Amino acid sequence: MENFEGKRVLVTGASSGIGAGLAVEFARRGAVVGICARRQDRLEDVLHQCQAFSPESQMWVVDLADETAVDKLAVDFSNTFGGIDILVNNAGIPKRRHLTRLDNKTVDNVMRINYSSPVQLTLLLLPHMLAQNSGTIINVSSVAATLSPPGEAAYSASKAAMTVFSESMALDLWDTGINVLILYPGVVDTELFTLPDNDPMVADVEAIPVADAVAIVFDGLAQGALQVYAPTWFADIAVSKAKDPQAFIAGSAEYITGRQGD
Template sequence: MKLSAASVLITGAGSGIGQETAIAFARRGARITLSGRKEQPLRESSEKIEAAGGEAQVVVGDVRDASAQQRLVQAAVERFGGLDILVNNAGVVRAGHLEQESDEELIAQIETNLTAPIRLTREALPALRQSEAAAIVNVSSGFGLLGMAFYSTYAATKAGIARFGESLRRELYGEGIHVMTIYPGATETPMMDTAGLGPEQGISYEYPREVAEALVTGIENDEIEVVRGDPALIKANQENPAVVDEQMSSMKASLEQAAAKHRHL
């Protein structure tokens, strides 16, 4: 897929993977609509894009709100003449014991990570259908392929958005709208600042720019899935999950301690 002059809408674009993805698209000549809840981080993303010679606009809003979803799509269409690519990137997490999650924390993860991207995609589809070559990117997680202890709600939302993308890809097959899912591993983003996960739990980190480049390259090459993280562990979980259960049990105490303070809502 050619990205020059493409109109791209990215949620959660004020930091981390979202910001780096916006910059990576802009370097290829795309025009970016940046979405997020806080204006200042979005302005910083916009400045970085403009410094790289790109063009961007900022639309502040909570992606969970129907009115914000409508404004996002409308802004992209009005400013850039249409919408070619939607990147559902915004996400939140609250780790720890399930019974210690409040209703608010549980619902925030489900609404932000799953319900909002589904609704935004529905809102964007009429505009995407007007594009000569359109794409939808759903940012899942390695935890969407491999359930991690103390991340049950988060993992459920990330597995859900992956299956949503797979089903929608088949629904739209042959209609000129490509659907891709990316599964980032642990990434050095603000979401992970309070995680406490590291080598002791078998976790290694990569930089947001690496994930962003993999995402944009995947779109350029019409990939269906882009998987980051530990392929051997993911394969083991698919083939013999009971073995992975045993492996994780040996790390359960350290996982529990690491996850206890992991909260980014």
């Protein structure tokens, strides 16, 4: 098991799901973990789990939609821990909605949480990593970034932006000692699929447990991978879509029509 003893890790969106799983696993492996999200009670629960392994771990209640709050989070985290070693941009919202019911405000909100906010946090904390010639940035994207599922236009676009930003960032930071890992969750068993104000999911894919997605991330870190899919077989689907996007979208349309007849 790779050791993260003393590493300073910030995980956004750690009050539930993948973020909570990653935060606790980093703490279990010796890291000092900072966690943030909006739901204080849920964060407190995750913080207690982290502190059982890593007593110095801390939490911040933050709405990442608020630019000033993100600025403050970066300052508070680095002042508390004297810098940062690993940033996990995990917080995200789906807002699944058929295109015909999508409005600009929703698109902007999704883009803010899933793209602009993690970029803002990354740029604020990057100088610490550059100064020490080391660091890791884990960006949680989605298979939606490559597969464009139905009713997820705003979400897919925000995750595609996050993905391309991450790839370009990996290139610009190539010789700096800072590594970038992009996680593409497929279907992981979290609250993301039961959030209010979202259309139901169309695709019916068996979800993997959070623990499996967390294990895939730590394997990716150990291998110095640029990207990992969870579950891993989604990588093959992404490749087949890239080879023939038209056939893939036509196949998706056929699948949706079939599901509507179910």
